[in-house]
Amino acid sequence: MEHKEQELKKGIKLHTINTDKFKTNLIAVFLTTKLDRKTVTSNALISAILRRGSKTMPTQEEISMQMEEMYGASFDCGLDKTGDNQVLKFYVETLNDNFLPQGGENLLKISVEKLLDIVFNPITENGKFKQEYVEQEKSNLKQRIEGKIDNKARYALDRCIEEMYQDKPFGLYKFGYVEDLENIDESNLYEAYKKLIETCKIDIFISGKINQNIEEEILKNENIMNLEQRTPDYVVSNNNIKEKKQENTVTESMDVTQGKLVLGLDVNIDNEDLKYDVLVYNSILGGSANSKMFQNVREKAHLAYVASSSYLRYKNNIFINCGIEISNYEKAVELIKKQIDDMKKGDFTEEEIENAKKGIIATIKTIEDEQDTEITYYLGQELTNHVISVKEYMDRIQKVTKQNVIDIANKISINTIYFLKD
Amino acid sequence: MQVVENLKVKEKLYIEKLDNGLTVMIIPKSGIQKKYIIWGTNYGSNDSKFIVPGEKEETEVPMGVAHFLEHKLFEQENGTNSLDTLTALGVNANAYTTNDHTAYLYECTDNFYEAMDEFMDYVQHPYFTDENVEKEKGIIGQEINMYADYPEWRVYLNAMEAMYHNNPVKLDIAGTIESISKIDKEILYKCYNTFYNPSNMALVICGDFKPEEIIEEVKKRLIETKSNGEIKRIYPEEPRGIVKEKIEQKLEVSQPLYAIGIKDSRENCNTENKNEIVKKHLSIEILLNLLIGRSSELYKNLYNEGIIYEQPSLDYEFSKTYAHVIITGQSTNPEVLYERFKKQVEKFKINGINEKDFNRMKKMIYGGYVKEFNDVVDEARMFLSDYFKGIISFDYIEEIEGINVEYLKQVLDNVFKEDKMVLSIVKN
Numbered sequence: 110m111e112h113k114e115q116e117l118k119k120g121i122k123l124h125t126i127n128t129d130k131f132k133t134n135l136i137a138v139f140l141t142t143k144l145d146r147k148t149v150t151s152n153a154l155i156s157a158i159l160r161r162g163s164k165t166m167p168t169q170e171e172i173s174m175q176m177e178e179m180y181g182a183s184f185d186c187g188l189d190k191t192g193d194n195q196v197l198k199f200y201v202e203t204l205n206d207n208f209l210p211q212g213g214e215n216l217l218k219i220s221v222e223k224l225l226d227i228v229f230n231p232i233t234e235n236g237k238f239k240q241e242y243v244e245q246e247k248s249n250l251k252q253r254i255e256g257k258i259d260n261k262a263r264y265a266l267d268r269c270i271e272e273m274y275q276d277k278p279f280g281l282y283k284f285g286y287v288e289d290l291e292n293i294d295e296s297n298l299y300e301a302y303k304k305l306i307e308t309c310k311i312d313i314f315i316s317g318k319i320n321q322n323i324e325e326e327i328l329k330n331e332n333i334m335n336l337e338q339r340t341p342d343y344v345v346s347n348n349n350i351k352e353k354k355q356e357n358t359v360t361e362s363m364d365v366t367q368g369k370l371v372l373g374l375d376v377n378i379d380n381e382d383l384k385y386d387v388l389v390y391n392s393i394l395g396g397s398a399n400s401k402m403f404q405n406v407r408e409k410a411h412l413a414y415v416a417s418s419s420y421l422r423y424k425n426n427i428f429i430n431c432g433i434e435i436s437n438y439e440k441a442v443e444l445i446k447k448q449i450d451d452m453k454k455g456d457f458t459e460e461e462i463e464n465a466k467k468g469i470i471a472t473i474k475t476i477e478d479e480q481d482t483e484i485t486y487y488l489g490q491e492l493t494n495h496v497i498s499v500k501e502y503m504d505r506i507q508k509v510t511k512q513n514v515i516d517i518a519n520k521i522s523i524n525t526i527y528f529l530k531d
Numbered sequence: 532m533q534v535v536e537n538l539k540v541k542e543k544l545y546i547e548k549l550d551n552g553l554t555v556m557i558i559p560k561s562g563i564q565k566k567y568i569i570w571g572t573n574y575g576s577n578d579s580k581f582i583v584p585g586e587k588e589e590t591e592v593p594m595g596v597a598h599f600l601e602h603k604l605f606e607q608e609n610g611t612n613s614l615d616t617l618t619a620l621g622v623n624a625n626a627y628t629t630n631d632h633t634a635y636l637y638e639c640t641d642n643f644y645e646a647m648d649e650f651m652d653y654v655q656h657p658y659f660t661d662e663n664v665e666k667e668k669g670i671i672g673q674e675i676n677m678y679a680d681y682p683e684w685r686v687y688l689n690a691m692e693a694m695y696h697n698n699p700v701k702l703d704i705a706g707t708i709e710s711i712s713k714i715d716k717e718i719l720y721k722c723y724n725t726f727y728n729p730s731n732m733a734l735v736i737c738g739d740f741k742p743e744e745i746i747e748e749v750k751k752r753l754i755e756t757k758s759n760g761e762i763k764r765i766y767p768e769e770p771r772g773i774v775k776e777k778i779e780q781k782l783e784v785s786q787p788l789y790a791i792g793i794k795d796s797r798e799n800c801n802t803e804n805k806n807e808i809v810k811k812h813l814s815i816e817i818l819l820n821l822l823i824g825r826s827s828e829l830y831k832n833l834y835n836e837g838i839i840y841e842q843p844s845l846d847y848e849f850s851k852t853y854a855h856v857i858i859t860g861q862s863t864n865p866e867v868l869y870e871r872f873k874k875q876v877e878k879f880k881i882n883g884i885n886e887k888d889f890n891r892m893k894k895m896i897y898g899g900y901v902k903e904f905n906d907v908v909d910e911a912r913m914f915l916s917d918y919f920k921g922i923i924s925f926d927y928i929e930e931i932e933g934i935n936v937e938y939l940k941q942v943l944d945n946v947f948k949e950d951k952m953v954l955s956i957v958k959n
Contacts, residue, residue: 132901169831169834170825170826176895177892180897203898208539208541252785252786258784259788260681364782367673367677407670414674432673432677434672460619468618471623471640471641474564474641475565475640478907
């Protein structure tokens, strides 16, 4: 495995991961821009519009047919909120040439060209996006935004985040807002697209068996040549001390059988190096089957089937998730608070720390066994400006001590308790 | 050990049936850190009526026993829980239950053999007490409630309900709060002793291993058990027809969810001939993609009219006692979608299948199956679940070439029958 990166132009980077572990090549383009209430909806719509067609593949059937013809290349898009950034993600996964029934088709080169074409060369009409596509995608996006309520556990988490980040970029919903759609048309959306492409951070990833000189091919690619250099308009994740806040309790009602409980915690650290301690802390609190949440809330009190926590490192928050009997709300909150307090008191053993480290290190070791995980790992480094090798990452985890974890426990406070009930 | 090699995906499967009846399958993968082991029994939520080998009377147990057993098997006599022990070794352990099998597994990079000690020990040593069985009812109760809030799961199960009169595939795998309240340790022991016999089980290992070495490690950890003879499973008689065409449930969702089911019958294909099953499965996948896949005319029209806004998921599911097509997704108007789908099927039956589209879909499906061999986890799971259906996963890669338009047309006529179709909707 060999990871290389090359700045094609200022603000535009090519990352190649040459590996023969996989039967596939994975190509990704990420457009990163800062989350902003004014552009969040139009960016989400841009991501949907680009799927509809490019100048060389003007309809989505055409894109699909060409992908099918390439032995089922999968073309996919996504939208992510990474720290205070909105990231538009585009992927193509194809078989690597060793696994094609007839050799010599050079699918890698073709798929790179097609993906770049979809992202940077969209179909237009009189210098605007196609009106038909914009109208259809506006209505689809409306459905997607409203679809927020369909997965109740996910909804509870999204709502907890919104409560914690009111009027802040991270509190924005990544798919945007229905009321913005009215004022978007094919003309202003195309302007928004041009501005996005001129100002966003662009990262291109290629992972797989890279035989040919793909860097050169990309430099010669017309879509890439047309891009200008830029000082990308995105937010490097940083660690700010959070304002002290009163614990906020929010309860909402919906047609649910089970109550969904989310506790949003603030982790008050100002140093990237402390994040390794937080990872160990989170693992002991709710990150595994040995954790306090799993053992005490699920196994001993039988209050829940899901009882876990996860660490959102870009924003320094931990979210605790539980699905409980609605009448058990007080009991569950009390028991969860006790787990947080016990952590502060250092009520955990050296063995628990060692076990947590083993689990985290095993996850780090498999980063290079999964193409998408590896790409996401390097993108994360790009967006935090914090470059660390997999080996060093493991060493850092290994060095975490009990005192480090207690120190973290005492930097943690409950920001919001969110409960979705019937 | 028998070796099955597939030159297209460049993989080898080592397979051996041990003296006690256990089937072991090993797929070596060099240069990969991740290691995966999965041990399954051919026993799932559908097996609730059976005759214990050596007995004459039928045994019938409450719904949800297979899944309950899966939860309880981790409990050890010395008071420890094997899930904790495995997690403490830094391995990622889990288990799951389906209609036709239950599986225990872990994934790791280090401590593989230490974990294997615990893993093989706990699967072979059940320990149930009144107290530990009672406690689990609260946890599983919350698991059942969690599924009740998943509209995708409700719309799916309701489609089963509309298709099947008696087949237990229509029931919740975990059972109901009422049915699990009747489970006790005697029931669990009885089911364990019946179905967790090595002759009813298969173990798959995938990772950077030498097959001759790893199989010895397996043998070393097996306790002595005798093959217990054939388990007679009793499944209710299932009429060929559906129960009702339409079923609807109200839940708080933004847009309706739909599931279109097409009831098929296992008798429609020669079950003794596994190649036929694989060919049929592949043909149905090709047909579904031609009918309503991303590049299809129907998909384009429905999308442009705003009736669908995402690609439906297209599946053919089957085990030894049931088979059906299932199409699911979200739509602004499932009724229209359903009618248009039926029309499209008729159109295909009359106009035939375009050779060019067919060849393109074949290529796509081929690529999709090759991708399944990319990751040790996906691969091992696939080999296990196919094995319980009498299939070696390589068969899919091999059979696809032999499918032609005539064959596809036959499957279209035999399976896509209008009187076997159902529509399930979940909406506000």
